[in-house]
Amino acid sequence: MKIAVTGANSSVGKNLLTRLCREQDMTVIAGVRSERAISDLPKNSSIEPVIIDYDNDSSLEDALLGTDFVIHLAGILIETKHSNYASANVGATAAVVEAAMKSGTKNLIFISVVGADPESKNAYFRSKGAAEKLIIDSGLGSSILRTPILFGPSAAGSQAVIGMVSSGQAKLLGGGHYQMRPLDIDDLSEALVKLCLNPKEGQSTYELVGPESASYRDIIAKTAELMDKTVTFGSIPIFVAKIGAAVTSILKGGGISPTVIEVITQDEVVKTNADSAIGITLTPLRETLKKMTTPGE
Numbered sequence: 659m660k661i662a663v664t665g666a667n668s669s670v671g672k673n674l675l676t677r678l679c680r681e682q683d684m685t686v687i688a689g690v691r692s693e694r695a696i697s698d699l700p701k702n703s704s705i706e707p708v709i710i711d712y713d714n715d716s717s718l719e720d721a722l723l724g725t726d727f728v729i730h731l732a733g734i735l736i737e738t739k740h741s742n743y744a745s746a747n748v749g750a751t752a753a754v755v756e757a758a759m760k761s762g763t764k765n766l767i768f769i770s771v772v773g774a775d776p777e778s779k780n781a782y783f784r785s786k787g788a789a790e791k792l793i794i795d796s797g798l799g800s801s802i803l804r805t806p807i808l809f810g811p812s813a814a815g816s817q818a819v820i821g822m823v824s825s826g827q828a829k830l831l832g833g834g835h836y837q838m839r840p841l842d843i844d845d846l847s848e849a850l851v852k853l854c855l856n857p858k859e860g861q862s863t864y865e866l867v868g869p870e871s872a873s874y875r876d877i878i879a880k881t882a883e884l885m886d887k888t889v890t891f892g893s894i895p896i897f898v899a900k901i902g903a904a905v906t907s908i909l910k911g912g913g914i915s916p917t918v919i920e921v922i923t924q925d926e927v928v929k930t931n932a933d934s935a936i937g938i939t940l941t942p943l944r945e946t947l948k949k950m951t952t953p954g955e
Contacts, residue, residue, distance in 0.1 A: 661854060662687040662725045662763075664710065664754060665732030667695040669812040670769070670843060674729065677847040679704045681855070689721055689732075712750040718757035727854050729767045730754050733789075735782060735921065738912035743785035751789035755796045765799045767853055769846075772804045772839075772865060772926050781917045794861055801853050802863040803846075806926040809868075809946050810843030816950040823882045826889055833893035834875030837925040839867035842941040842949070849936045856937065864932035869940040871926075880944065884951050896923055 661678060665671050666688035678686050679702045688699050689710040696707040708721045712732075722728055732754075734746040751768070758766055768790065773780070776787035793800050807815040822828040849866055872880070875891060882889045900916040907915040933940050941949075 659683065659727075659854065660685045660687065660725045661727045661729060662689060662722050663729045663731060664689040664750075665730075666690050666707075667698045668731055669810065669814065670808065670846065671731050672698070672700055672812070673810065673843050674731070674847045674850055675700050675702070675705055677844075677851055681851065687721055687725060712745075712753045715753070715757065715760075718753055719761045722754075722757050722761040722763050725761070725763050727765045727767060727857075728754060728758050728763050729769075729850055729854075731769050733769070733786070736913060736918055737907075737915065739910075741912075743781055747782075747785035748788045748792070752792050755792055755798065758798060759796060763798075765801075765854075765857055766793060766796075767801045767803065767850060768793055770802050770804045771921075772806050772867065772928060773921070773924060774804055780920050782921050790863070798861075799857070799859065800861045801858070802861075803849065803853075803932075804863070804865045804928075805846060806839045806841055806867045807922075808843045808846060809840045809950055811950050813843050813950070815840070819878055819881050820885075820951065822878060823885055823887050823889055826887065827892070828875075828878050828889050829892040829894055830875060830878075831894050831899050831919060831923050832896045834878065834891070835873050836923045837871050837927070838874055838877065839871055839926040839928070840877065840943060840946065841866060841868045842946040844949075845933075845938060845941055848938050849932075852937050864936065865928035865930065866932045866936065867926060867928055868943060868946070869931075869933075870943040872943060877943075877947070881947050881951060884944075884948055 667690045686705050688707045710721050711717045770786045773783045774786035776791050778784040809816045903914050907913045
């Protein structure tokens with residue numbers, strides 16, 4: 659089986675590459691944007707690094723040629739001077755869809771986000787919803803996987819929690835009372851492998867979240883307990899944070915914006931969790947937290 663992965667040098671991408679390489683007769687095309695990114699990839703004979711340019715149709719088509727699946731991970735939450743939602747989330751997806759159709763790839767798996775909606779007032783959720791619509795309208799066989807915050811030794815969400823616990827100070831937006839359903843990054847990789855090995859006909863949209871709901875404050879408290887640390891909690895009013903973020907993101911041309919604050923403080927709620935439909939067993943939250951506090955054990 660031959661699988662192409664975009665955003666292969668992300669934390670999700672590297673975790674997925676490692677998991678895919680455990681399968682027999684697997685070739686993985688690891689799509690990255692630069693030579694430097696190639697050095698970050700896992701080293702395995704099954705992995706074939708490829709530099710792709712989303713503005714260059716031929717580079718994408720060549721990368722996808724002969725693939726059974728494309729797993730599209732590439733995207734952004736935080737805009738910069740050089741990358742915005744329109745280009746990174748919508749434009750890149752449009753390019754991947756077109757290249758997949760021209761190269762003969764029949765199956766596309768897209769990592770989206772809980773809350774994605776092309777009609778959302780939030781620009782990030784709207785961009786992810788627009789990307790989903792592009793895939794659905796293409797007619798390609800597809801699986802769209804909406805995910806929450808991801809936890810694992812290398813995931814950005816985990817690093818933020820570990821950083822606060824290590825410092826002993828946790829100043830949280832709105833006191834950290836918003837509800838989260840953290841998904842173990844290993845569980846996401848397992849789900850993606852299952853979708854490749856047991857493909858379903860047509861198009862499906864799944865919401866895959868962790869098995870337990872907890873407030874961000876409680877997650878930090880649980881992590882502190884596992885690390886045998888004491889944390890002092892503080893609260894930053896969300897509206898104050900939005901005002902500050904609006905000013906700094908305009909001055910810097912990117913960074914944490916009011917849009918990002920809305921995303922990270924939204925309750926992660928789904929109607930039906932897709933773990934059973936996909937055929938995976940979710941890792942309990944405490945076990946996930948333990949893994950991210952003791953990487954390598």
